[in-house]
Amino acid sequence: MELAVVIVIDLIAIIGLIALARSKGGLERALPFAAFLLVLTPIESLLSLGFFTLTTHRIVIVMLALLYVTRSGASAAPSRNYSLPLKGLIFLHVVWCLVATANSITPVMSIKKVLSIVIEYYTLYFVYWKTVTKIETVHRILIAIALALTVCSIWGTGEAYRHWNFQQYFPSVAHHWESEGDIDRGDRIHGTFDHPILFGAALAMGITVTIYLLTVVSKRSHRIVLSLGLLLMFLNIYKTSSRGPWLDVIIGFVMLLVFGKQKSRRLLLYMAALSLAVCLVRPGVWGTISGIYATTFNMETNSGSSYAYRYALQDAAVKRLSQNPTTRALWGYGPESFYLVHLEGPLLGTPWVFLSCDNAWVEFLIETGFIGLSIMVMLLLWPAWVAWKGFWKGGPIDRHLSYVLFVNLVIFYFQMYSVGMYSWGQNGYMLWIVIALVLSQPKWRKALQEQTASGTGSGEVSLITENEDRRWGRPEWWGTAVAEEPSWSVR
Secondary structure, eight states: OOOHHHHHHHHHHHHHHHHHHTTTTTTTHHHHHHHHHHHHTTOOEEETTTEEEEEEEHHHHHHHHHHHHHHGGGGGGGOOOOOOTHHHHHHHHHHHHEEEEEEEEHHHHHHHHHHHIIIIIIIIHHHHHHOOHHHHHHHHHHHHHHHHHHHHHHHHHHHHHHHOGGGGGOOOOOSSSSSSHHHTOOOOOOSSSHHHHHHHHHHHHHHHHHHHHHHHOHHHHHHHHHHHHHHHHHHHHHHHTOOHHHHHHHHHHHHHHSSSSSHHHHHHHHHHHHHHHHHHHHHHHHHHHHHHHHHHHHHHHHHHHHHHHHHHHHHHHHHHHHTTTHHHHHTOOOTHHHHHHHHHEEEEEEEEESSOOOOHHHHHHHHHHHHHHHHHHHHHHHHHHHHHHHHHSSTTTTTTHHHEEEEEHHHHHHHHTTTTOOOOOTHHHHHHHHHHHHHHHHHHHHHHHHHHHHOOOOOOEEEEHHHHTTTOOOOOOGOOOEEEOSSSOOO
């Protein structure tokens, strides 16, 4: 039964991607479907082939690469005049990972990890960056991510109220933790993700994306679907009982309130009012939230010790590497070696062995040293800087799209501090899709300008006047006419 489910999903992925890539829109038309599969499908959707594990995610990425290689020459024309961003940093990162692998305490696992990074993340980034040429495609990809999280939230709701989980139909996978249960927080849902924190982090990104999409779409049916999805995402992120993702949502909301659209601000006020109403009608909701907040700073509770664990883990990692300043401090212990290092250090005054890596930045540090960590910081922060510049220097139609992508990167990088989510499950694919969308903006901006100049742009465009912006305290120098993006219905 389990293998049958995986095979059916794999066939749907292969047939669907081929059919969409051969349609009029070409490979660009298949990217949203690929994003949908990468976000929704659990990592348990796999076929074990001995030394190699064939996951649905890898099938999707390999299919995208093959379809890109076999595409028509004309379909690659828009990318020919652009140089691939990040190629220098990516090359440097791969080289340094090989250096760390040469000195790894687990060479075989390190080699597999490096191959996985190159084949999955960097190939995914390359295909998306090369293929995306239109803002309509960017919107469709974001819609696909929102819809995938909506479906996942439907299953998560069943998990919360019926104790039914979709992952029971897939082969079991070993993890580095015992259970998602928590004596302080009870049962926590995780949807098709492997842990409640991973699910919550994805939902935090999905919530900000959905709020943006609701300011873009024009069809009533599309707005209804996205609105219902937004409500389900809020319910599910509450049911994850994950403090980090809750903070992610708060960070995203504050950022959208400060620099977001007028429509985004209005939606945020509605959601705030709805949340307040829920807390008043269901006092237990507020009791749960305040209870988790209280236990977080009570070091005698499980939640409190979990909170302190992150800081103790970081201190233990720095201390261990400092013991070997000319070797391990430079290149670490090798990719995928954290769980064999057995970091030791004090946790709340007690000697402790850190067997769980609840900090992706610490994982970079231990596995590739201070140099590897520095390379990753530059590699990941550069797209955020590009997105931020895109917001300040972009045109009236695309600037807010750049901003919501920037918000998503901030959310992801913040969450990496409390969970090793970079190379774990669907979240990493979401990250590199967002990075590809950010760095492909020169292409879709140029196409958008050409459409606007020729009057052939699709979708409706409604203007926000300067006076409407001033009601929210927006300075005059931000521009006098800010246009809404086209709807997702594209000819």
